[in-house]
Amino acid sequence: MPRKKRRGPKKKRGPKKKVIKKQRYVFTKWPCKLIVCANGRMKKNYGKFRHIEEAYEKVNELLKESEDVEFPKLIRNFNVLEPVKYEYVILERNDDGTKPNPKFRNEYGKLVEYKTETKNWVILDMFPFKVEENVWVASTGPKVRRTFRWVYNNLIIDKLDSRYDFLQIIIYKNKVLIKEDNGQMEVIVCKNTSDSIRFYNLIEANLKKDKIKQVIMLGIVGSHTHQARKIIDEISEATGWDRIKVKRVATWT
Numbered sequence: 018m019p020r021k022k023r024r025g026p027k028k029k030r031g032p033k034k035k036v037i038k039k040q041r042y043v044f045t046k047w048p049c050k051l052i053v054c055a056n057g058r059m060k061k062n063y064g065k066f067r068h069i070e071e072a073y074e075k076v077n078e079l080l081k082e083s084e085d086v087e088f089p090k091l092i093r094n095f096n097v098l099e100p101v102k103y104e105y106v107i108l109e110r111n112d113d114g115t116k117p118n119p120k121f122r123n124e125y126g127k128l129v130e131y132k133t134e135t136k137n138w139v140i141l142d143m144f145p146f147k148v149e150e151n152v153w154v155a156s157t158g159p160k161v162r163r164t165f166r167w168v169y170n171n172l173i174i175d176k177l178d179s180r181y182d183f184l185q186i187i188i189y190k191n192k193v194l195i196k197e198d199n200g201q202m203e204v205i206v207c208k209n210t211s212d213s214i215r216f217y218n219l220i221e222a223n224l225k226k227d228k229i230k231q232v233i234m235l236g237i238v239g240s241h242t243h244q245a246r247k248i249i250d251e252i253s254e255a256t257g258w259d260r261i262k263v264k265r266v267a268t269w270t
Contacts (some may be wrong), residue, residue: 046110049141051075054104055092063105069141072107076144079105083146088165088219090150091212093269098212104143111139152216153268155204155256165216169223172203177231188217188237189248190266202255209267 047065049072054060066072091098109116116139120128131140151162154172172195176184185196191213193205207213214237221234238245252263 046112049107049109050138052106052108054106056102069107069109073142076105076107076142080144080146083148086147086149088150088152088216090148091208093208096209096267098208101148103146103148105146106143107141108133108138109141110137112137150212153206155206155258165219168205169220172205173220173224173232174227174229177229180231182231184232185235186217186220186232187235187248188213189245189252190240190264191268192252193217193220194248194252196251202251204252204256206268208269 047067049069050065051063051072052059052061053063064075066075090101092101114136118130118132119140120130121143123129131143133140149164151164152168153159154161154163154168157163173184173186176182176195176197183198185194187194187196188210191207191209193207193213193216195203195205205213205216207216217234220232224232224234238248249260249263252258253260256263
């Protein structure tokens with residue numbers, strides 16, 4: 018009997034295509050990571066690294082930025098400002114628990130064992146650093162914060178166009194006032210009075226270093242004096258604030 022013909026298109030003959038199987042990516046655990054701590058408490062997870070050398074390189078880069086800090090940040094503790102101990106901490110993976118906790122010298126020079134909250138990580142190294150404090154310049158609005166260097170360059174140095182230009186700098190409560198001869202005034206708001214004194218002293222130190230004699234440092238204005246009443250009116254006129262806001266002794270936010 019004759020063979021029946023198959024229906025449908027004829028199969029094309031040629032070399033068979035090779036099927037390449039995709040290799041499954043096997044994730045390897047990061048061997049180390051970098052965190053930011055403030056007074057011994059973790060504040061930020063900065064990132065993970067495949068090699069410990071990369072973590073050290075990143076820390077060295079960050080520490081160079083810390084060298085430029087002029088007005089270090091302080092934190093509030095029961096209405097008193099205290100220094101913050103900021104640290105970059107390199108953690109090394111310790112899944113098997115064989116790596117011992119390291120010992121570092123504390124502020125009293127005593128060797129103290131440092132532990133993490135989890136057994137999967139152990140502290141490899143710690144590096145203290147500083148954070149720049151930002152202040153509020155009334156003329157730029159409360160949402161804009163400025164560094165000491167910005168205030169010094171823009172509101173003091175740039176105002177002294179000629180040798181006949183003079184500025185007066187005064188402390189009133191938590192505010193540092195920069196007054197020009199033409200009556201204009203800039204109001205720098207710090208956290209509290211001690212912070213404004215610290216800011217004022219830093220201005221004075223920089224003026225001496227730069228040998229600038231056109232700025233008159235007038236110190237603190239007492240609360241219950243004729244000069245204080247005059248200063249309150251001048252601040253209110255320059256900022257549009259009412260007298261209650263002007264008389265505030267602290268601004269924590």
